[in-house]
Amino acid sequence: MPDLSASARPVITRKDVARLAGVSTAVVSYVVNGGPKNVAPATQERVRQAIATLGYRPNVTARALKMGSSRILGMVVPKISSPFFASLAKAVEQAAEEEGYAMLLGDSRDSLTVERRHLSNFADRQVDGVFLCSVLNHRPEVSELEGRGIRTVLLNFSEYPLEVDAIGPEFVDSSRRAVEHLAGHGHRDIALVQGFVTGNTLDGREFGWREALKGMGASEGRIFRCSFDRAGGYDAGRRFLALAERPTAVFITSDEQAVGFLRALHEAGLRVPEDVAVMSFDGSEESEFSWPPLSTVRQPIQQMAEAGVRAIIGTGRDEPPRTQVFDCELVLRRSCGCDT
Amino acid sequence: MPDLSASARPVITRKDVARLAGVSTAVVSYVVNGGPKNVAPATQERVRQAIATLGYRPNVTARALKMGSSRILGMVVPKISSPFFASLAKAVEQAAEEEGYAMLLGDSRDSLTVERRHLSNFADRQVDGVFLCSVLNHRPEVSELEGRGIRTVLLNFSEYPLEVDAIGPEFVDSSRRAVEHLAGHGHRDIALVQGFVTGNTLDGREFGWREALKGMGASEGRIFRCSFDRAGGYDAGRRFLALAERPTAVFITSDEQAVGFLRALHEAGLRVPEDVAVMSFDGSEESEFSWPPLSTVRQPIQQMAEAGVRAIIGTGRDEPPRTQVFDCELVLRRSCGCDT
DNA sequence: CGTTTTTGTTGACTCGAGTAGATCGCGCTG
DNA sequence: CAGCGCGATCTACTCGAGTCAACAAAAACG
Structure with a gap:
């Protein structure tokens, strides 16, 4: 009627190893950590043996306490x-x-x-x-x-x-290049879908987009602000679609948002890239398998x-x-x- | 020339609190943990004060060592x-x-x-x-x-x-219901896209799919095995497209694979669900924003x-x-x- | 052969917190 | 007023490992 064999868990400590190997606990430490003092090869071997037979594993918590790490x-x-x-x-x-x-x-x-x-x-x-x-x-x-x-x-x-x-990542210049690439396909009216950025700072991606527009002598572009997720992108897409005169290309600040944006375009029967060209940011696996596959700025x-x-x-x-x-x-x- | 002010970090311990409050370290513990012994309200207050003024935070590592958790x-x-x-x-x-x-x-x-x-x-x-x-x-x-x-x-x-x-999750029955739903849309030839399962066990999703087919008196369905990711699903899609006579519906064992599969279908110009109906498994956010939005089995x-x-x-x-x-x-x- | 140096080993203290057991002081009872 | 009980508090040991000062034994040197 006794015992619950499985729950008998001995917990091997440095002390047990020391006893079995016939040395002090200090030596066990020296062997385990390879320092800070030398141990005679023969003794090392005995300690190693003892560690192996007992299945000793140093207690990481104790070490953390002592070392402060x-x-x-x-x-x-x-x-x-x-x-x-x-x-x-x-x-x-x-x-x-x-x-x-x-x-x-x-x-x-x-x-x-x-x-x-x-x-x-x-x-x-x-x-x-x-x-x-x-x-x-x-x-x-x-x-x-x-x-x-x-x-x-x-x-x-x-x-x-x-x-x-x-x-x-280098936000500004990468974004500028991305937008310039869209321009290279002949687009003049390029919108921005931008995730909410807290604080009154200017997002580097937005800055790069502005720079590119300025560089090509284009007028001010439209901005759609939304949350940094698929739902946000979808929402931005709906607002984009509601426009009387739509930009022909969009730069989107994340792949996730782009996926949501694409869904909105598909729902409306628009073709990508024929009706609207899209470029996004991040370079996640998701971007490769969306439809159509997303051109994107890949972060390293x-x-x-x-x-x-x-x-x-x-x-x-x-x-x-x-x-x-x-x-x-x-x-x-x-x-x-x-x-x- | 001395000091680097920022790196002076005192590290407050229980002892410091005890000293400031004029009690022993044990009492500090009792107050912090609400036990195992009582502390007079007035003393408690003093200790609390000391903790607050010193900004004492118990060392979790030390506690972990002592408590074994x-x-x-x-x-x-x-x-x-x-x-x-x-x-x-x-x-x-x-x-x-x-x-x-x-x-x-x-x-x-x-x-x-x-x-x-x-x-x-x-x-x-x-x-x-x-x-x-x-x-x-x-x-x-x-x-x-x-x-x-x-x-x-x-x-x-x-x-x-x-x-x-x-x-x-309850794999078998949920999958059976999913496949039966496809059948309810009139499909008789329903394929399975199945992730590799290690070991010689039968995946519950596959089992449910088989059961559904059997239940509707359909012939053996086709199986496309692939890895459990978007690339795997894409690959399965390519193989699916190469078929002379294609099933009209597919049950896919994960949303991720489904996204890859969809991409393959889109590339070939097939429409979903008109040409091929798709149902997948998991219910991740991704399934909601793919195109078309995926019908799926949502895990709780x-x-x-x-x-x-x-x-x-x-x-x-x-x-x-x-x-x-x-x-x-x-x-x-x-x-x-x-x-x- | 006696002395210094080197090498190997050990006991003991430390990290910071939990808590059992001993101690103290106070109020109540007989 | 002695004796008891009880709540509040303190002392001291513990968890497991790192490492230093101290010591013993062996090696090197004159």
């Missing part, structure tokens, strides 16, 4: 179900794992309150660094984190705040993620923060008029 | 950039956060090796539970985790392994996530594992022939 990175995104942030999270996770770090993910659901909760939560959990993708260009949270000794990297920022580490997600991880774990506490900007690539598919 | 949940998905898993991760994260847990995310990139690495990594980090979305129905890993005292929940399994906690993601969190944190160690199956809902849009 959890080897965990936190990442906060506004919406993980957005394909762009999902890809970014994946890339960050992979880069972090390669360095032996795990990644805590927090979805802030576009809410500043939730974002703050996650950040403070992460700080309490002593993460070694935080990746923050925020709609906001808020300094207060970040400096609070840094004050608590947590290196923070802003990803995908739309402004250039120089007092904190920041990594993002992997490079940005790797640079982010490097900025967090490979940077001394006293190095000044850096802003790193990455060039994007124009991916030309059907929706702009290429490849038909 | 990190209040962290792990989640392993094959691919976070799949909209379905992204939504699932979001729902789990939210449910976990409401209970005061954080979520470590691991992307296994469809690789069993990476999956194992994540699981063992999570185990070392003493997570309190793991959500595992695996293409495989592998027991060994799971029982190893359980052996280390980590409650594990299989999400989105396609078989019924009763020796471990499992949560998933939020309920499943909540049930999963409950299974992990609200379950005693010795309770037997349960398999929980959740009903899905048919979402009828344009692609099947409804709503035109």
